[in-house]
Amino acid sequence: MRVLHVISEMGAGGAEALVAGMAGAGGDVGWESAVASGGGFRADALRNRGIPVFDVPVARRSLLGIARAAWATRRAVSRFRPDVVLAHNVSASLTARIAAPRRPLVTVFHGVAEADVAGAVKVLKRVSDAVVTVADAAAERLHDAGLGSAVVIPNAVFPEPAGADRATVRRAIGTPPHVPVALCPARMERQKRHDVLLDAWSLVTGDAELWLAGDGSLRADLEAKARGLRGVRFLGTRTDVRDLLEAADVTVLTSDWEGMPIALLESLAAGRPVIASDVDGVREVLAGGGGVLVPRRSPGQTAKALRGLLYSPTARSVAASRDARADAHTLMKSYDELLRTVLEGR
Structure with a gap:
């Protein structure tokens, strides 16, 4: 399964870390992964590992900004030819849907301010084939704002080589x-x-x-x-x-x-x-x-x-001291099952 991750940037944030981890571990569950983003050190690291990375300008909150991001994302879709698009957050989902109107699109909703939840739901209902939230509370907020359902897949930490002591x-x-x-x-x-x-x-x-x-x-x-x-x-x-x-x-x-x-x-x-x-x-x-x-x-x-x-x-x-949470393998299996279900449904 060819999976294209779409995200605004690939810097130091948590969503960016998740994308880097999932793209790097995709082969473990049978994915060929690529990333379309505005760049950053995590994008450079993925390139160095041989994972395709496509440059997409950040979709600013303007029609021109969205159009530029969507056009660049369309080129990424044309070159990589994904089976499914995994968009991280609302703006990336909007540009991905414009760029790939016929591809299955799954949104990972990492969260927005409370005042923006209703607007996010309006967009997600129109563009996403399925929505993932990273926490139960986020799924409840989206449901209360009118989203039919969301799949909860808690975040996890991907292993990395030991660094400096x-x-x-x-x-x-x-x-x-x-x-x-x-x-x-x-x-x-x-x-x-x-x-x-x-x-x-x-x-x-x-x-x-x-x-x-x-x-x-x-x-x-x-x-x-x-x-x-x-x-x-x-x-x-x-x-x-x-x-x-x-x-x-x-x-x-x-x-x-x-x-x-x-x-x-x-x-x-x-x-x-x-x-x-x-x-x-x-x-x-x-x-x-x-x-x-x-x-x-x-x-x-x-x-x-x-x-x-x-x-x-x-x-x-x-x-x-604490109870163990889901590990990266569990996270990848959960996403794989969801993406394949959405793909078959499409």
Whole structure:
């Protein structure tokens, strides 16, 4: 089965990590995979592995932007000739449907802000043959907004070769071995609410450090807000988040909303406890343990959780214990079954 993944970009985000993992592991379930995207380091890595990658400009929110993306996607479809298209998120699904009106199209819905759910459902009902959500709560929200049904396939972490060890990473960043570190691997956009995290960090005392791994439109504002705060390091966009997890002690994410964040799954796989906002997808990730949920937009509660875990190895060990979640093999088998069912139905 020839599967074309369509996604806006292939950078450091969770959806991008999922696409890279699925495209790389497709052969295990009998797929020939290709990716159409706006590029990024994950796209380059797939090319280096011999997986076809087609350049598609990001579909900006304009008719011209959508038309350009759809035209480039059409060329990708013509060259790769997929049996089925797997589009990640709503805008990619719209351009994929315009580009390939006769191909089976499955959408992976990674999440949108609550105010955008109704609009997303209108698009998905028109363009998608099937919709996958990465969390039960997301499926419920789509159903409440009028989508007939969605298949829930929780995200999983794909195995990667071992990278740099803890001491090497800390030495490169300039962090002493004994200093407790909280890592926030997230794009610097409003959804992730780094402002709440920085407010919380102002309430954390001691010699701990906060590593902010990511970039975005709010970086300059956040750097200004962080002036005068002890131990805040802006690391920029990183391709080695799993190495950073090995070197950190706690992962923290203060988002307003999430689908099912890959970064938290990677943190748990690395044995690092999580402090995160009590929002839909995160709540499901931590249902079996693995960390501390804090109220959304609550610097005080976030700071309390940080103080409790950063300075207590015992508390971190207890918090990190959890039930196992679905692995990458289970995820691939679930997608394979769905895609083949949709293809046969078409």
